[in-house]
Amino acid sequence: MSIVRDKNEVWTDLFAEHIWPKLLEQLGTVITGKDDTIRLAGIALLAGGHILLEDVPGVGKTMLAKGLARLVGGGFRRVQMTPDVMPADITGSMIWEPSTGGFRYSEGPLHANVVLVDELNRAPARTQSALLEAMEEGAVTIDGVTRPLPQPFVVIATQNPLSFAGTHHLPEAEMDRFMMRLSLGYPAIEAEAEMLLRQDDAGPLRRLRPLFVPEEWQLIRRRIRSIHLDPALSRYMADIAQQTRQHRAVALGVSPRGTLALMRAAQAHAFVSGRVFVIPNDIKAVAEAVLLHRIMLRPDARVGGATEASVLADVLRQSAVPSFAGREGLPYSVASVAAVQADARTSSAINAADVTSAANATSAANATSAANATSAANATSAANATSAANAASAANATSAANATMTKKNIWFGGFFR
Structure with a gap:
């Protein structure tokens, strides 16, 4: 398949x-x-x-x-x-x-x-x-x-x-x-x-x-903003922000601008991790750097030993992390790949049976990379993709990297256009 x-x-x-x-x-x-x-x-x-x-x-x-x-x-x-x-x-x-x-x-x-x-x-x-x-x-x-x-x-x-x-x-x-x-x-x-x-x-x-170069940097930003975010995760981030505003030790909680920054940072974390979708760990990985400076404690809470870090840790413990295991029996990563492909932002779809088959063969976190050989073969003119997928993947990745690097050490060389 x-x-x-x-x-x-x-x-x-x-x-x-x-x-x-x-x-x-x-x-x-x-x-x-x-x-x-x-x-x-x-x-x-x-x-x-x-x-x-x-x-x-x-x-x-x-x-x-x-x-x-x-x-x-x-x-x-x-x-x-x-x-x-x-x-x-x-x-x-x-x-x-x-x-x-x-x-x-x-x-x-x-x-x-x-x-x-x-x-x-x-x-x-x-x-x-x-x-x-x-x-x-x-x-x-x-x-x-x-x-x-x-x-x-x-x-x-x-x-x-x-x-x-x-x-x-x-x-x-x-x-x-x-x-x-x-x-x-x-x-x-x-x-x-x-x-x-x-x-x-x-x-x-x-x-x-x-x-x-700046033009390619701008394109990277657009790719990051197109990273898929499940509605359950948007609710999860909004819940985190709301809990910081209602926490007994907090005088000023996370603003809606802060929630938006958390979403963008989570999308970027997913992007550099090689995924086209956000998972809960992306949010947790950037939460402290994004949210701590937006939390202002009450004077009595600070005197009592509370810190911004302890408040955020308390909020993250109390916020229910979304579970996607029940969605058609698929782990979150595979389900999100299917969602991304079905989204209007994408131009092609993944067959659900193929995704499930790929998930059984590889880990959920590596579902995207598991398809690398096939996608590389499809991106080239190789006709015999099934029998030569591994060889085509290695050769194609090397040729793509070489083709996009210029003498000025600019990696993309127009690849992202």
Whole structure:
């Protein structure tokens, strides 16, 4: 029996098998011993979410932000926040042009695909508020004229803990616009020793090369947003958000924007895992990074020893995880593949009997990869797909990877178009 696979599945497989590991490998040469943080930062970046890196000075926040920017190519600008930075310094302003006898708009550093805002909480509230429109709508308004920013547009901000001198509290509305808040922490002894050995004249950051261009990054975002989400899982995420709002220790719970960010991050996690559908573990894997900074505790609860992490852990324990075992006797992953193929976003369908047969032969988590040989044969002009599926799969994966890599180390080379 053969399974006809949609192009989205093929693209997802190739990205998860070739490009995503390369991205993690390159970032790992810049920041050592922080694999979990690197993985979450990469997921947020691919999904087009803003990232807040909060930690003490000197642990690599700026290095990680620069590394992410280098890997996605496109325009990159950096803003160093200080107490005297004004809103016009980052959004741009109108200046007098003597040659024309009029005013013209001078772009600010926000006009780039990736903007690194270093030490964000050293800027006053007036300047921080200038980022709100840019982060939410991807545009800036100067003298009544709204100007779009380059797309994709992502802000990667760093901040020091509030106990440090010269820092200001970030408004809740600004915090809510960051998809994830991440922390690096001090490295282990082995990781720090390895970091020292990697320092040379060039430095690890200069050895990074873009893996794709902004246009391809934008296409990746669209693929991620097309990842299938079962209605039961959307209810599960809404239930998590609602419980944070009703928790006895919480003064301000997760907003609807936060629930949307959780969904996008879960879709991105599924995408880099090689799946075209979301499972509950995708939500749990990103929940802490996405939701913790959106929870504000009551003062009495904090005095009593409660933390944002303990509240979220309590909420996740109380939220009933959807079960899909009873859906036509199929595990969730296989049922979702069938749902995706039947969805209007797809152009082909999978026969239910074939899916069940594939599920019996392989694990549910690897149902997509189990069909790799057949899909590769179908994507090529091989006529004898059944007898030569394994050979065609290996040869086709290699030729596809070679065909999409250019001399400039740009992996996709138009493959995603």
